[in-house]
Amino acid sequence: MKDNELNSLVKSIITSYNENPAGDGSPVGLPNRAEVERLIALMRRLLFPGYFDDAPASSTDLGWRVRDLLLEVEHRLRRQVALSMCLDTCGKMCDESYERAGDICREFFAKLPALRATLLTDVQATYDGDPAAKSVHEIIFAYPGIFAVMIYRLAHELHKLSVPYIPRMMSEHAHSVTGIEIHPGAEIGDYFFIDHGTGVVIGETAVIGAHVKLYQGVTLGAVSTRGGQRLRGKKRHPTLGDEVTVYSGATILGGDTVIGRGSVIGGNAFVMQSVPQNTSVSIKTPELDFKLRDIERKA
Amino acid sequence: MKDNELNSLVKSIITSYNENPAGDGSPVGLPNRAEVERLIALMRRLLFPGYFDDAPASSTDLGWRVRDLLLEVEHRLRRQVALSMCLDTCGKMCDESYERAGDICREFFAKLPALRATLLTDVQATYDGDPAAKSVHEIIFAYPGIFAVMIYRLAHELHKLSVPYIPRMMSEHAHSVTGIEIHPGAEIGDYFFIDHGTGVVIGETAVIGAHVKLYQGVTLGAVSTRGGQRLRGKKRHPTLGDEVTVYSGATILGGDTVIGRGSVIGGNAFVMQSVPQNTSVSIKTPELDFKLRDIERKA
Amino acid sequence: MKDNELNSLVKSIITSYNENPAGDGSPVGLPNRAEVERLIALMRRLLFPGYFDDAPASSTDLGWRVRDLLLEVEHRLRRQVALSMCLDTCGKMCDESYERAGDICREFFAKLPALRATLLTDVQATYDGDPAAKSVHEIIFAYPGIFAVMIYRLAHELHKLSVPYIPRMMSEHAHSVTGIEIHPGAEIGDYFFIDHGTGVVIGETAVIGAHVKLYQGVTLGAVSTRGGQRLRGKKRHPTLGDEVTVYSGATILGGDTVIGRGSVIGGNAFVMQSVPQNTSVSIKTPELDFKLRDIERKA
Numbered sequence: 001m002k003d004n005e006l007n008s009l010v011k012s013i014i015t016s017y018n019e020n021p022a023g024d025g026s027p028v029g030l031p032n033r034a035e036v037e038r039l040i041a042l043m044r045r046l047l048f049p050g051y052f053d054d055a056p057a058s059s060t061d062l063g064w065r066v067r068d069l070l071l072e073v074e075h076r077l078r079r080q081v082a083l084s085m086c087l088d089t090c091g092k093m094c095d096e097s098y099e100r101a102g103d104i105c106r107e108f109f110a111k112l113p114a115l116r117a118t119l120l121t122d123v124q125a126t127y128d129g130d131p132a133a134k135s136v137h138e139i140i141f142a143y144p145g146i147f148a149v150m151i152y153r154l155a156h157e158l159h160k161l162s163v164p165y166i167p168r169m170m171s172e173h174a175h176s177v178t179g180i181e182i183h184p185g186a187e188i189g190d191y192f193f194i195d196h197g198t199g200v201v202i203g204e205t206a207v208i209g210a211h212v213k214l215y216q217g218v219t220l221g222a223v224s225t226r227g228g229q230r231l232r233g234k235k236r237h238p239t240l241g242d243e244v245t246v247y248s249g250a251t252i253l254g255g256d257t258v259i260g261r262g263s264v265i266g267g268n269a270f271v272m273q274s275v276p277q278n279t280s281v282s283i284k285t286p287e288l289d290f291k292l293r294d295i296e297r298k299a
Numbered sequence: 300m301k302d303n304e305l306n307s308l309v310k311s312i313i314t315s316y317n318e319n320p321a322g323d324g325s326p327v328g329l330p331n332r333a334e335v336e337r338l339i340a341l342m343r344r345l346l347f348p349g350y351f352d353d354a355p356a357s358s359t360d361l362g363w364r365v366r367d368l369l370l371e372v373e374h375r376l377r378r379q380v381a382l383s384m385c386l387d388t389c390g391k392m393c394d395e396s397y398e399r400a401g402d403i404c405r406e407f408f409a410k411l412p413a414l415r416a417t418l419l420t421d422v423q424a425t426y427d428g429d430p431a432a433k434s435v436h437e438i439i440f441a442y443p444g445i446f447a448v449m450i451y452r453l454a455h456e457l458h459k460l461s462v463p464y465i466p467r468m469m470s471e472h473a474h475s476v477t478g479i480e481i482h483p484g485a486e487i488g489d490y491f492f493i494d495h496g497t498g499v500v501i502g503e504t505a506v507i508g509a510h511v512k513l514y515q516g517v518t519l520g521a522v523s524t525r526g527g528q529r530l531r532g533k534k535r536h537p538t539l540g541d542e543v544t545v546y547s548g549a550t551i552l553g554g555d556t557v558i559g560r561g562s563v564i565g566g567n568a569f570v571m572q573s574v575p576q577n578t579s580v581s582i583k584t585p586e587l588d589f590k591l592r593d594i595e596r597k598a
Numbered sequence: 599m600k601d602n603e604l605n606s607l608v609k610s611i612i613t614s615y616n617e618n619p620a621g622d623g624s625p626v627g628l629p630n631r632a633e634v635e636r637l638i639a640l641m642r643r644l645l646f647p648g649y650f651d652d653a654p655a656s657s658t659d660l661g662w663r664v665r666d667l668l669l670e671v672e673h674r675l676r677r678q679v680a681l682s683m684c685l686d687t688c689g690k691m692c693d694e695s696y697e698r699a700g701d702i703c704r705e706f707f708a709k710l711p712a713l714r715a716t717l718l719t720d721v722q723a724t725y726d727g728d729p730a731a732k733s734v735h736e737i738i739f740a741y742p743g744i745f746a747v748m749i750y751r752l753a754h755e756l757h758k759l760s761v762p763y764i765p766r767m768m769s770e771h772a773h774s775v776t777g778i779e780i781h782p783g784a785e786i787g788d789y790f791f792i793d794h795g796t797g798v799v800i801g802e803t804a805v806i807g808a809h810v811k812l813y814q815g816v817t818l819g820a821v822s823t824r825g826g827q828r829l830r831g832k833k834r835h836p837t838l839g840d841e842v843t844v845y846s847g848a849t850i851l852g853g854d855t856v857i858g859r860g861s862v863i864g865g866n867a868f869v870m871q872s873v874p875q876n877t878s879v880s881i882k883t884p885e886l887d888f889k890l891r892d893i894e895r896k897a
Contacts, residue, residue, distance in 0.1 A: 001373055001405070009408055010365045013345065016412035017361070020419045022347050023435045029355040033440055046611065048620050056627040062615070066608045074599055087436060106599070109607055113614035120618045131820075131829035132781060132802045136621045137685060138763055141631055142770040165437055172441040176476050177774050179497050179796070183431060198478070198777050198797045199497045199815075201515055201547075204431045216799055217498075217516070217815070219547055222430075231430035248799075248817055248849065251547065251566055262592065267849055268868055269587060270567055284586045287882045288867060293860065300672055300704070308707055309664045312644065315711035316660070319718045321646050322734045328654040332739055386735060464736055471740040475775050478796050482730060497777070498796045500814055500846075503730045516797075516815070518846055521729075530729035550846065550865055561891065568886060569866055583885045 029093050031084045035076060036169040042073050043154055044147075047116050051140050070109065078105050081158075084165040104161050111157050118190055122149050125191040129213055144178035145194035155184035186220075188212075189242065196248070203237035205255060212240055215248035215267075223254045223272065241277070328392050330382045334375060335468045341372050342453055343446075346415050350439050369408065376465075377404050380457075383464040403460050410456050417489055421448050424490040428512055443477035444493035454483035485519075487511075488541065495547070502536030504554060511539055514547035514566075522553045522571065540576070627691050629681045633674060634767040640671050641752055642745075645714050649738050668707065676703050679756075682763040702759050709755050716788055720747050723789035727811055742776035743792035753782035784818075786810075787840065794846070801835030803853060810838055813846035813865075821852045821870065839875070 001009075041052070046069045050057035057065060082101035086093050123146060126139045133139055139146055151174040155167040167184035175181040179198035182188075186202050189210035194200055196216035202208070206220045222236035238252045241261035246252065249268040252259065258274045265271060266282030275281055300308075340351070345368045349356035356364060381400035385392055422445060425438045432438055438445055450473040454466035466483035474480040478497035481487075485501050488509035493499055495515035501507070505519045521535035537551045540560035545551065548567040551558065557573045564570060565581030574580055599607075639650070644667045648655035655663060680699035684691050721744060724737045731737055737744055749772040753765040765782035773779040777796035780786075784800050787808035792798055794814035800806070804818045820834035836850045839859035844850065847866040850857065856872045863869060864880030873879055 001370070005405070006366065006369065009369060010362060012412050013365050013369075013415075014361060016415050017348060020416050022350070022419060022422065022439060030349055030352075030436075031440065032353070033351065049615060050628055051620070052631065053628075054630070062612060063608060066611050067604065070604065070607060070611075071599070088434075106603070113610050116611075116614050117618050120620060123620065128826050131825065131827055131832070131834065132783075133827075134762065134766075135686075137628075138766055140620055141629065141763060142766045144770060144773060164433065165440060168433075168437055168441045172443060175443060175478075175497070179478050179773075179777050181495055181497065185431075196779055196799045198773070198779065198799070199516060201495045201497070216817070217548075217797060219515070221547065227430065228427050229430055229432075234430070236430065248819065249548070249815075249847070253566075264592065267851075268567075268866075270582070271587070275589070278592045280588075280590050280592050282588045283868070284588055288869070289878075289880050289882055290873070291878050293862065293876045293878050300669070304704070305665065305668065308668060309661060311711050312664050312668075312714075313660060315714050316647060319715050321649070321718060321721065321738060329648055329651075329735070330739065331652070332650065387733075463732065464739060467732075467736055467740045471742060474742060474777075474796070478777050480794055480796065484730075498815060500794045500796070516847075518814070520846065526729065527726050528729055528731075533729070535729065548847070552865075563891065567866075569881070570886070574888070577891045579887075579889050579891050581887050583887055 029083050030087060031080045031165050031169065033169050033173075035080055036166060037173050039073060039076055039080065040151060040154070040170060040173060042069055042076070044150065045069055046073065046112070047119060047150065048140050051137075074105050074109070077108070078102055080166055081105065081163050084163060088164045104158075104163060107161055108157055115153050115157065119146075119150055119153055121190040122146060122192050125193040125211065125213070126195075129193045130195060144180065145197045148174040148178045148180035148182060148194065148197060148200075149188075149192055152182040152184065152186070152188065156186070156188075159184035186237070205235045206237035207239040209240055209242035209244065209261070211243045213245045215246065215250075217249040218246045219251045219253070221251065221253050328382050329386060330379045330464050330468065332468050332472075334379055335465060336472050338372060338375055338379070339450060339453070339469060339472060341368055341375070343449065344368055345372065345411070346418060346449065347439055350436075373404050373408070376407070377401055379465055380404065380462050383462060387463045403457075403462060406460055407456055414452050414456065418445075418449055418452055420489040421445060421491050424492040424510065424512070425494075428492045429494060443479065444496045447473040447477045447479035447481060447493065447496060447499075448487075448491055451481040451483065451485070451487065455485070455487075458483035485536070504534040505536035506538040508539055508541035508543065508560070510542045512544045514545065514549075516548040517545045518550045518552075520550065520552050627681050628685060629678045629763050629767065631767050631771075633678055634764060635771050637671060637674055637678065638749060638752070638768060638771060640667055640674070642748065643667055644671065644710070645717060645748065646738055649735075672703050672707070675706070676700055678764055679703065679761050682761060686762045702756075702761060705759055706755055713751050713755065717744075717748055717751055719788040720744060720790050723791040723809065723811070724793075727791045728793060742778065743795045746772040746776045746778035746780060746792065746795060746798075747786075747790055750780040750782065750784070750786065754784070754786075757782035784835070803833040804835035805837040807838055807840035807842065807859070809841045811843045813844065813848075815847040816844045817849045817851070819849065819851050 045052050078101045081104050082098040085097040123136055123139050126143055127133050127136050151170050155170040159167040171182055171184050180200045182202040183204040185204040186206040188208040191211045193213045199217035201219045203221050220238050235255035238254055238257040240259045243262045244259050246265040247267040250265045252271045254272055260275055260277035262278040263275050264280045269281055269283050344351050377400045380403055381397040384396040422435055422438050426432050426435050450469050454469040458466040470481055470483050479499045481501040482503040484503040485505040487507040490510045492512045498516035500518045502520050519537050534554035537553055537556040539558045542561045543558050545564040546566040549564045551570045553571055559574055559576035561577040562574050563579045568580055568582050643650050676699045679702050680696040683695040721734055721737050724741055725731050725734050749768050753768040757765040769780055769782050778798045780800040781802040783802040784804040786806040789809045791811045797815035798812055799817045801819050818836050833853035836855040838857045841860045842857050844863040845865040848863045850869045852870055858873055858875035860876040861873050862878045867879055867881050
């Protein structure tokens with residue numbers, strides 16, 4: 001590219017920035033998606049010691065490992081949280097946000113042992129529910145449902161601490177890796193099992209009990225979002241009681257829709273009404289047309 | 300592995316290359332998927348300054364940033380375009396292709412400011428349409444729909460410039476990251492919003508108006524591809540007018556199928572016929588079977 | 599974080615490890631997901647020489663390339679296989695497993711030429727079946743179906759050699775990248791084509807003939823997994839004969855369900871019974887409600 005070409009190109013792109021700024025275009029430091037992904041990898045090593053490390057964890061070096069991981073997570077997380085808060089408030093990098101971010105990290109860390117216990121109930125539910133699972137190790141190494149639910153549980157804690165941006169960046173990383181989208185605002189009980197998972201969508205105001213099982217392609221969604229931003233904050237997504245199972249491709253919509261404890265929603269069902277306890281809901285025996293094909297191929 | 304084992308293994312694999320070459324097996328340099336992904340990351344930094352950078356963008360260094368990014372994109376893109384053209388034509392690395400690739404980069408760069416303006420209409424449509432979106436920043440950082448649509452808009456420009464391979468490698472990167480597959484040949488208007496997105500498929504000859512909204516699992520597909528390569532180039536995918544909404548899991552098939560302006564296609568609908576303007580199409584009130592479950596569990 | 603805070607945090611997390619160990623918590627070296635992904639990238643370069651290399655493959659250096667790749671794959675694969683076997687048996691890094699892993703690598707390598715020939719039938723089926731495919735090169739570079747099927751064919755060989763963990767870690771990498779989940783235990787014939795692919799699930803005991811074509815969102819699944827671990831090893835997933843096509847969103851369930859040779863299962867069909875040869879199965883002409891929308895928007 002010749003110098004004058006380059007110069008005029010640079011000028012036209014900067015003009016485009018000025019004419020069409022994205023967001024408010026302010027020159028604050030911004031939280032960083034790649035950094036958020038790094039944080040997820042670090043936290044995973046903290047929650048499942050040895051499973052994602054380069055060298056085996058031993059009881060003698062466990063203290064050092066945990067300390068190192070915590071210090072690195074704190075350093076990076078605090079910075080991302082502070083940048084997110086600055087972006088939402090003052091528009092520059094301020095000390096108040098950095099202070100507050102330190103408190104948030106402290107509160108977040110205090111939740112980790114309980115979060116870890118809950119996550120292990122999810123691992124157990126996965127093992128109990130899937131005959132193809134050979135061991136708990138396999139689930140931790142390979143199952144996308146556990147990865148997505150781990151990220152959801154971490155993001156949900158940050159969401160409850162009112163951290164902007166980071167929880168959604170985390171949940172969209174899970175979505176990208178697993179095809180499972182769980183909004184950090186959703187409430188989900190213990191022993192949660194998502195099998196296969198691709199295409200699952202769990203909306204911001206969904207409430208899910210304990211021992212719930214979802215299969216691939218399940219949507220817990222809103223009836224209509226035609227109202228757009230006017231609907232913000234309203235309960236738009238369904239409530240599932242304890243021990244509910246939802247088979248693949250089923251869609252359950254609406255903030256007033258409640259699926260009662262122990263009920264089972266069949267594959268591909270489309271549910272916009274509440275369902276009582278211990279009820280099986282299925283689409284009417286699917287009517288199919290069978291016809292002989294014209295044989296169009298040779299041999 | 301012992302030397303003689305290794306030697307015979309190497310021989311058997313090279314024999315397999317000779318007996319079963321992939322493609323025409325010619326020793327030309329080939330375009331590179333990892334390099335294409337690097338290009339997408341660079342272009343994203345150009346389109347959304349600051350959002351994906353390591354250090355905040357400031358008005359004083361913006362000129363340098365843009366210049367650096369443009370020079371790097373030009374260097375890498377020109378090489379990939381040239382390799383793609385060589386692969387499709389002469390089968391060796393030729394100067395003619397490299398020359399032509401330079402022109403193509405120039406034409407592509409000239410489109411960037413307009414493309415950026417269009418992309419910001421997509422961001423706006425996403426904000427307006429999703430009550431869970433807290434700000435425009437969140438959409439740029441986290442929303443998979445915007446990432447997929449950004450890549451589509453870039454790939455579509457290269458497709459129009461008849462660049463082989465690279466546009467499809469780009470769209471499949473988007474597909475991998477987001478679960479959204481948009482063929483670079485599709486035509487899509489302004490203010491395009493894909494919500495959630497996993498499982499969306501938009502075929503090569505689809506035509507989509509402005510202010511269109513698609514949800515997860517929507518297919519804009521062909522009725523049958525039994526004809527295989529004989530169908531190449533035919534319009535096989537549907538046309539959607541302005542302000543059409545298609546809810547999750549709906550399938551719209553066929554090159555002659557036209558969805559009229561302002562119409563709404565309901566969740567899971569299966570549409571193979573045209574739909575007039577301002578029409579709501581939905582599957583007949585889904586009939587469901589409810590039955591009490593045998594209580595098989597204690598407590 | 600102050601020292602005493604950090605110390606008590608470290609202590610509480612180590613307490614959580616002791617109270618809630620994941621798996622059996624033994625300090626063996628563990629197989630590593632990142633390493634498995636590296637292995638897949640190396641094997642892909644072996645199977646498709648030149649397509650994923652930084653420099654073009656030429657006939658003069660092919661021998662060296664293949665030798666280098668084989669040596670690296672053997673070194674890394676043997677280690678992962680050995681660690682997996684140790685984890686499942688003795689719980690420490692033992693020489694017996696490392697020996698056995700060497701044999702397994704040897705048997706695996708001997709299968710590569712035949713595996714490569716089969717994989718090229720899959721590439722051919724993809725080209726023949728997709729009018730949007732411009733060339734075989736494009737399929738190798740960009741098509742997610744080929745990436746997923748390549749990984750399935752590699753993982754299936756390791757599965758047959760009774761390697762634990764690694765096959766599932768491989769198939770879940772494919773799932774993450776492509777949205778296509780194929781359990782390594784499934785049996786799949788030549789000329790296999792998955793188009794688009796997001797949301798496809800193929801269960802552990804599925805059996806698929808030659809010249810079969812699947813579209814996005816197809817599930818070959820189990821009727822119910824309520825039995826959990828008691829069902830392990832049973833045939834729970836369907837059998838598809840040669841030349842079967844299954845269109846997008848269709849679900850076929852059950853270990854006794856057999857789809858006869860040459861049959862076609864229509865989009866969104868839900869099939870829990872066997873289907874004879876050469877039969878078209880489709881959902882009854884989908885009944886749709888059309889109604890005029892209230893015009894709620896201006897202009």
